[in-house]
Amino acid sequence: MNMNEQIEKIARKIAEGGKNIIFTGAGISTESGIPDYRSQGWIWDKYKPVYFNEFMSSKESRIEYWRRWQELYPDLIQAKPNSAHMALFKMAELGLIESVITQNIDGLHQVSGLPDEMIIELHGNTRRIRCMSCSNISKIEDIKKRLEGGDPAPECECGGFLKPDTISFGQAMPVKEVEKATRLSQNCDFMMVIGSTLLVQPAAHMPLYAKNSGAFLAIVNLSKTPCDEVCDALIHKKAGKALSEVVDEILKFKAL
Numbered sequence: 001m002n003m004n005e006q007i008e009k010i011a012r013k014i015a016e017g018g019k020n021i022i023f024t025g026a027g028i029s030t031e032s033g034i035p036d037y038r039s040q041g042w043i044w045d046k047y048k049p050v051y052f053n054e055f056m057s058s059k060e061s062r063i064e065y066w067r068r069w070q071e072l073y074p075d076l077i078q079a080k081p082n083s084a085h086m087a088l089f090k091m092a093e094l095g096l097i098e099s100v101i102t103q104n105i106d107g108l109h110q111v112s113g114l115p116d117e118m119i120i121e122l123h124g125n126t127r128r129i130r131c132m133s134c135s136n137i138s139k140i141e142d143i144k145k146r147l148e149g150g151d152p153a154p155e156c157e158c159g160g161f162l163k164p165d166t167i168s169f170g171q172a173m174p175v176k177e178v179e180k181a182t183r184l185s186q187n188c189d190f191m192m193v194i195g196s197t198l199l200v201q202p203a204a205h206m207p208l209y210a211k212n213s214g215a216f217l218a219i220v221n222l223s224k225t226p227c228d229e230v231c232d233a234l235i236h237k238k239a240g241k242a243l244s245e246v247v248d249e250i251l252k253f254k255a256l
Contacts, residue, residue, distance in 0.1 A: 011249030027195020087243035133160025
């Protein structure tokens with residue numbers, strides 16, 4: 001089956017409606033200028049990770065973490081949703097997506113227009129700042145001012161350590177989000193994986209939950225994944241182009 005036939009197959013399945021779930025990884029954001037974790041030369045290729053226990057036990061580690069965040073954040077905040085993000089927003093507008101499960105921390109799904117309640121962030125969001133003690137969220141502008149004003153490791157009013165609301169190495173995954181993603185995956189009719197190598201657990205289990213429960217599984221990714229052999233449709237193409245073509249086909253089906 002050629003690429004056009006695969007695109008049409010995916011579009012037809014989405015257009016049927018039902019419980020359609022999208023699963024996104026770093027590959028959906030590379031066209032927005034955000035390299036994935038395997039790209040050379042970006043921040044996670046230059047530094048040894050600051051593990052969660054180091055962040056919590058050492059002020060020096062917290063200072064280093066925030067220094068890196070200041071280096072990373074400008075690129076993330078300037079990034080704009082690309083055609084892949086906007087294609088998903090269009091599908092949501094048409095009422096064809098129930099939820100988006102994402103491994104990404106860039107917040108671009110929200111910037112594209114998708115509501116927070118539709119998005120399950122398995123690895124958090126760097127656009128939020130959370131207290132590790134009381135869980136309160138701080139305004140990112142306030143934290144930036146504090147950092148620029150010479151506070152190298154901001155703390156909450158309660159005395160807790162403030163941290164970007166992302167999952168660090170060694171930090172427990174968010175239970176509520178993982179449970180919701182698992183439940184949706186096990187009960188969906190269709191799942192499309194976009195831009196994920198499906199190598200990071202437990203997120204990589206989600207497509208298998210879907211497939212094993214009888215759902216149609218589609219994969220859009222430039223490289224191979226462990227699920228390529230079991231999926232129902234496979235597209236090796238950049239996400240922006242592939243999803244734009246999927247939307248075009250959906251609109252044709254809806255017009256019939």
